[in-house]
Amino acid sequence: MNVKLRVWRQKNNDTEGGFENYEAKDLNPNMSFLEMLDVVNENLTDDGSDPIAFAYDCREGICGTCSCMIDGKPHGPETGVATCQTYMRSFKDGDTITVEPFKAKAFPIVKDLVTDREAFDKIQQAGGFVSVRTGAAPDANAIPIGKDIADLAMDAAACIGCGACVAACKNSSAMLFVSAKAGQLNLLPQGQPEKDTRVLNMVASMDEAGFGNCTNQYECSAACPKLISEEFFSKLNRDYMKASVKTLFKAKAL
Amino acid sequence: MILDPKIPEGPLADKWKNHVDHGKLVNPANKRKYEIIIVGSGLAGASAAATLGELGYSVKCFSFHDSPRRAHSIAAQGGINAAKNYQNDGDSVYRLFYDTIKGGDYRSREANVHRLAEVSTNIIDQCVAQGVPFAREYGGTLSNRSFGGAQVSRTFYARGQTGQQLLLGAYSALSRQIGLGTVEMFCNQEMLELVVVNGEAKGIITRNVNTGEIQRHSAHAVVLGTGGYGNVFNLSTYARNSNATAAWRAHRKGATFANPCYTQIHPTCIPVSGDYQSKLTLMSESLRNDGRIWAPEKVGDKRPPNEIPEDERDYYLERKYPSFGNLAPRDISSRAAKEACDEGRGVGETGLGVYLDFSDAIKRLGEDTIRERYGNLFAIYKEITNESAYETPMRIYPAVHYTMGGLWVDYNLMSNLPGLFVMGEANFSDHGANRLGASALMQGLADGYFVLPNTLPHYLADVPREPAPSIDGPEFVAAEGEVMERTGKFLNNNGTKSVKSFHKRLGEIMWNYCGMARTKEGLEKAIELIQQLREEFWRDVRVPGEGKELNQALEQAGRVADFLELGELMCRDALAREESCGGHFRDEHQYPDGEAMRDDEAFAHVAAWEFKGENEVPERHVEPLDYEETKFTTRSYK
Numbered sequence: 001m002n003v004k005l006r007v008w009r010q011k012n013n014d015t016e017g018g019f020e021n022y023e024a025k026d027l028n029p030n031m032s033f034l035e036m037l038d039v040v041n042e043n044l045t046d047d048g049s050d051p052i053a054f055a056y057d058c059r060e061g062i063c064g065t066c067s068c069m070i071d072g073k074p075h076g077p078e079t080g081v082a083t084c085q086t087y088m089r090s091f092k093d094g095d096t097i098t099v100e101p102f103k104a105k106a107f108p109i110v111k112d113l114v115t116d117r118e119a120f121d122k123i124q125q126a127g128g129f130v131s132v133r134t135g136a137a138p139d140a141n142a143i144p145i146g147k148d149i150a151d152l153a154m155d156a157a158a159c160i161g162c163g164a165c166v167a168a169c170k171n172s173s174a175m176l177f178v179s180a181k182a183g184q185l186n187l188l189p190q191g192q193p194e195k196d197t198r199v200l201n202m203v204a205s206m207d208e209a210g211f212g213n214c215t216n217q218y219e220c221s222a223a224c225p226k227l228i229s230e231e232f233f234s235k236l237n238r239d240y241m242k243a244s245v246k247t248l249f250k251a252k253a254l
Numbered sequence: 255m256i257l258d259p260k261i262p263e264g265p266l267a268d269k270w271k272n273h274v275d276h277g278k279l280v281n282p283a284n285k286r287k288y289e290i291i292i293v294g295s296g297l298a299g300a301s302a303a304a305t306l307g308e309l310g311y312s313v314k315c316f317s318f319h320d321s322p323r324r325a326h327s328i329a330a331q332g333g334i335n336a337a338k339n340y341q342n343d344g345d346s347v348y349r350l351f352y353d354t355i356k357g358g359d360y361r362s363r364e365a366n367v368h369r370l371a372e373v374s375t376n377i378i379d380q381c382v383a384q385g386v387p388f389a390r391e392y393g394g395t396l397s398n399r400s401f402g403g404a405q406v407s408r409t410f411y412a413r414g415q416t417g418q419q420l421l422l423g424a425y426s427a428l429s430r431q432i433g434l435g436t437v438e439m440f441c442n443q444e445m446l447e448l449v450v451v452n453g454e455a456k457g458i459i460t461r462n463v464n465t466g467e468i469q470r471h472s473a474h475a476v477v478l479g480t481g482g483y484g485n486v487f488n489l490s491t492y493a494r495n496s497n498a499t500a501a502w503r504a505h506r507k508g509a510t511f512a513n514p515c516y517t518q519i520h521p522t523c524i525p526v527s528g529d530y531q532s533k534l535t536l537m538s539e540s541l542r543n544d545g546r547i548w549a550p551e552k553v554g555d556k557r558p559p560n561e562i563p564e565d566e567r568d569y570y571l572e573r574k575y576p577s578f579g580n581l582a583p584r585d586i587s588s589r590a591a592k593e594a595c596d597e598g599r600g601v602g603e604t605g606l607g608v609y610l611d612f613s614d615a616i617k618r619l620g621e622d623t624i625r626e627r628y629g630n631l632f633a634i635y636k637e638i639t640n641e642s643a644y645e646t647p648m649r650i651y652p653a654v655h656y657t658m659g660g661l662w663v664d665y666n667l668m669s670n671l672p673g674l675f676v677m678g679e680a681n682f683s684d685h686g687a688n689r690l691g692a693s694a695l696m697q698g699l700a701d702g703y704f705v706l707p708n709t710l711p712h713y714l715a716d717v718p719r720e721p722a723p724s725i726d727g728p729e730f731v732a733a734e735g736e737v738m739e740r741t742g743k744f745l746n747n748n749g750t751k752s753v754k755s756f757h758k759r760l761g762e763i764m765w766n767y768c769g770m771a772r773t774k775e776g777l778e779k780a781i782e783l784i785q786q787l788r789e790e791f792w793r794d795v796r797v798p799g800e801g802k803e804l805n806q807a808l809e810q811a812g813r814v815a816d817f818l819e820l821g822e823l824m825c826r827d828a829l830a831r832e833e834s835c836g837g838h839f840r841d842e843h844q845y846p847d848g849e850a851m852r853d854d855e856a857f858a859h860v861a862a863w864e865f866k867g868e869n870e871v872p873e874r875h876v877e878p879l880d881y882e883e884t885k886f887t888t889r890s891y892k
């Protein structure tokens with residue numbers, strides 16, 4: 001099959017970008033989208049042109065590195081997959097495909113389709129952890145955790161930190177990302193002692209990084225390659241309200 | 255060169271405790287004055303950086319990834335072993351130790367393996383306390399599954415994403431220390447040189463992959479947790495960017511490279527589907543519990559599988575290994591699939607594949623049961639191949655999956671180059687000639703959380719409490735010069751062939767001659783071919799773009815250049831090891847029935863290679879392996 005590509009090219013965050021057109025010919029429909037870009041890049045290299053920069057690593061949907069907007073959708077037309085798990089058979093022979101980076105104020109462009117998502121790391125550093133010294137842990141079976149809670153925590157923990165949720169949101173909100181991480185830890189007994197500071201700090205860090213507000217449109221969940229549920233929002237909102245009230249009244253844990 | 259493993263005195267079971275009890279310590283007030291560079295933020299790197307930062311050292315952690323969470327460890331699926339004996343099925347530290355020694359085909363150090371088994375239980379405690387959501391039973395306790403090479407159920411797991419969850423746990427601990435300021439994190443920084451001052455590792459040279467800026471960093475000690483080198487083969491189950499540059503640069507600066515020929519080839523992966531392929535995907539070994547492996551009996555039989563009648567199918571594992579059948583171990587199953595394909599009986603577009611057929615199991619158990627057991631794997635298979643394994647057999651083929659070899663380290667995880675420590679898959683590890691499933695995650699976290707934080711102080715305690723060497727020193731200037739020269743060479747080469755094309759050709763040589771079965775002639779030929787390819791690479795490689803920007807071709811060029819040297823060393827090691835053991839199979843050394851023939855008299859040792867200069871023949875050194883606790887036995891699966 002053959003397709004035409006409109007690809008966003010931008011030297012760096014300080015320069016203007018624009019679309020360039022390319023043709024990708026003789027493709028096998030079982031090629032992944034990124035393998036198609038590999039082929040385009042080999043041809044560009046052979047022609048002496050600058051290949052398209054795009055982010056990738058594991059190529060099996062778990063590292064969260066790849067991050068293309070394909071025809072306006074984060075990670076492309078299929079649901080529940082990352083860009084690297086998108087295959088050319090999802091397109092038709094002769095299609096024109098538009099490829100752009102994830103766009104958000106908090107994700108500056110590094111080059112072409114590559115963005116800088118360090119803001120996510122900053123949010124983690126603000127509270128996405130349980131403070132436990134190495135070696136100071138009790139026996140793993142000392143605290144039983146119901147299977148339903150453990151499974152729910154795992155649903156939240158499946159987040160790959162790719163940023164599709166942000167890219168899908170018209171306000172570039174990071175609510176799904178934050179609610180998943182805070183949700184995982186706040187659901188578990190291990191996470192209880194730091195529950196309040198965790199949500200307050202993570203939300204403050206999210207705001208500081210320049211992510212927008214959530215207006216409950218749930219585009220994020222639909223675009224999430226792991227289909228993380230927007231139901232974690234309400235948990236985050238509840239935890240946040242409780243923590244804010246407690247701080248307001250400087251409640252002592254009596 | 256004497257390779258002293260520095261194994262502590264005393265009975266095997268007490269060695270580690272004695273070592274910790276009597277090791278030197280660094281005064282808490284002085285820890286801050288010691289700077290430690292950790293390269294890598296996978297399971298090994300992230301856990302070590304978090305723990306050492308928490309202890310009070312000044313840690314600088316580097317990763318070429320854009321976030322610590324993206325390290326290749328994230329992709330591990332199946333699980334992590336620990337001798338918890340929560341199943342009351344007779345597991346113990348000793349049994350995990352014994353299984354690992356035997357699984358490694360008697361080519362690993364007893365003392366290291368015993369320590370690994372001892373600390374395995376602490377790992378699970380630590381991860382649970384961090385909030386890692388391991389699978390649980392309805393009663394709330396942790397769940398286990400079984401893995402190959404063991405008769406007990408000791409594998410802990412988090413769905414099919416164990417590596418992800420363990421790495422996110424270590425990443426959360428690391429993030430906390432970064433927030434507290436004890437660890438300074440350098441993402442997007444690729445180490446391109448090691449700096450050695452007065453014979454000791456004291457710094458690194460890095461390139462910021464986003465800006466091209468070259469930086470010098472100094473420290474009192476350098477730790478590598480930079481992962482395995484399986485991408486020498488180009489196609490593998492590794493993440494595309496996994497590479498050997500950090501380890502190889504250290505090797506060129508004097509660190510010996512141990513057992514480079516020990517590579518693990520996993521029998522059940524989705525086969526290559528075309529020339530454009532970038533990556534091979536693992537299909538869990540558990541599928542072989544219900545799937546039957548076969549190839550057409552006739553050479554060149556291109557009929558669709560369901561048109562091939564039963565009596566024209568060769569269930570070759572069942573035929574050759576009647577007692578283990580489809581559950582024959584990884585190395586044996588892989589070689590058998592290769593044989594069938596070499597004979598021209600392979601299936602699929604490329605002829606490099608065999609069938610893994612569930613039709614009997616579906617008939618016997620019903621599709622629902624099979625869906626319940628393997629639904630997610632069937633879904634991945636469908637996503638990649640667009641074929642339903644409920645209707646037609648899966649096509650599978652072996653793929654490179656793990657490297658047991660790596661930089662040589664002593665019991666303290668220090669290489670022969672003082673001040674250089676190596677952890678995780680990057681060291682030559684505790685797995686001997688073959689790693690058991692679910693043991694790599696265990697080793698990475700053991701090294702980072704529990705071993706290094708207890709052994710590094712022994713070294714630091716004797717390092718003068720002076721600031722780390724100045725980055726303006728001549729060794730730093732020279733090392734940076736080497737990096738600049740290499741980068742300049744690539745960018746100004748004006749060649750005609752892409753980096754990828756060389757990587758692919760190297761991968762083919764390695765796969766054909768240093769893959770599942772190796773021969774003297776083949777390895778000699780491979781060495782020659784690699785030397786020619788390397789010469790052509792430097793003459794004719796084309797690296798587009800500039801140095802002072804994100805330039806992925808430039809990054810790849812450096813990595814492939816190093817693979818082109820490491821590949822040759824792997825072949826030399828395979829050639830010198832005149833025996834078959836674990837993942838290393840020499841056609842010349844097999845029993846009449848095709849089983850691997852070890853030579854314990856001549857080869858019960860670690861081979862560690864010393865770099866002697868570019869295009870010079872490296873020198874092979876030997877560390878004998880003494881077995882006090884276990885006795886050599888031969889594996890048979892008939």
Ligand SMILES: Cc1cc2nc3c(=O)[nH]c(=O)nc-3n(C[C@H](O)[C@H](O)[C@H](O)COP(=O)(O)OP(=O)(O)OC[C@H]3O[C@@H](n4cnc5c(N)ncnc54)[C@H](O)[C@@H]3O)c2cc1C
Binds near residue numbers: 443444480481
């Ligand atoms: C598909 C797959 C499934 C697996 N499943 C399992 C399993 O179920 N159980 C199990 O036990 N094992 C499994 N393994 C093996 C296991 O995942 C790895 O051996 C292990 O995770 C390696 O961890 P590591 O910390 O040593 O290295 P990695 O996770 O590879 O981390 C390397 C780190 O070093 C950094 N780095 C490398 N070079 C440089 C450089 N030059 N400069 C700067 N930074 C650098 C990288 O950025 C990264 O942070 C699996 C492997 C694969 C491929």
